[in-house]
Amino acid sequence: MAVKDNTTVAGSALQASKPTNKKESQRLWILVFGDILAFIIFAVIGRQSHGEDAGLSAILRVLWTAFPFALSWFLIAPFMGAFRRDLMNEPKQMARKTAWAWVASWPLGVILHFVFEQSLPTAVTALTFGLVTLITNMVFLFVWRIPFAIANHSKDSQEHLVHTKK
Template sequence: MALHEQSHQALSSRRRTAILVMGDAVALLIFAAIGRASHGEEAGLTALAQVAETAAPFMIGWFAVAPLFGAYRAHVTGAPLRMLASTALTWLIAWPVGLGLRALIRQTSIPLSFALVTFITVLTMMALWRGAFALIAAKRS
């Protein structure tokens, strides 16, 4: 493989990963904003710092686990079924990490209803966004 082609692939890989990281962060911020709004808390652009604070434990959990479970690997991100499987596995592991961090930070327990709503909502949001990304990436290949 020519040096130029290798550097183009490396740039493309970095760009793909950057887009995925930004999209994952946005999805988790939207989840936090929806949750805050559903509890009557500020959730608009003027409350971005509070939304980010709410999302932080789940972002830490996701971004700590995602690279370990291949959520950003090219062979995963360009194949919709692999992407969905990787996303589900990553969230299954990141979810209790985020819940635990949230409980530690807030010094509270974790209601089962909150845990289940968080699991289902974030999994749905991540699967939709990341699945769409994988479909687009697969068509471009």
């Protein structure tokens, strides 16, 4: 009987996300910060659209609104490969992994939102809020993460050209 390799898909995704140098570490932290900012922007816009306070005086309420979605993202997305080193400069793969990771994270984020708000939604509310959350956060993550990968791709290409000319 053959012994299977101990690595798992999730474990390999986490290993592939671990920075191996300073540049990769900086890129990972920038990506994490940008993701957090995307969820905060989502919360600000959502609160404003519902007539709720979203200014600086309501920063704790805004963060509380963003928290369940960010929490679900950071609990699930790393295991889905959304922070892999090889995505940092590959826009198409970044978009694909971001989409799959958000679709996997999104249901938990919606459930946590209603738990944190201590409200039981109607089926219609859960469906409409869920769909708006799915689409809007997907767009915000794309608007941030794809240009991030494009910029890194451009930087890496320029660095490669400089090194090959030497």
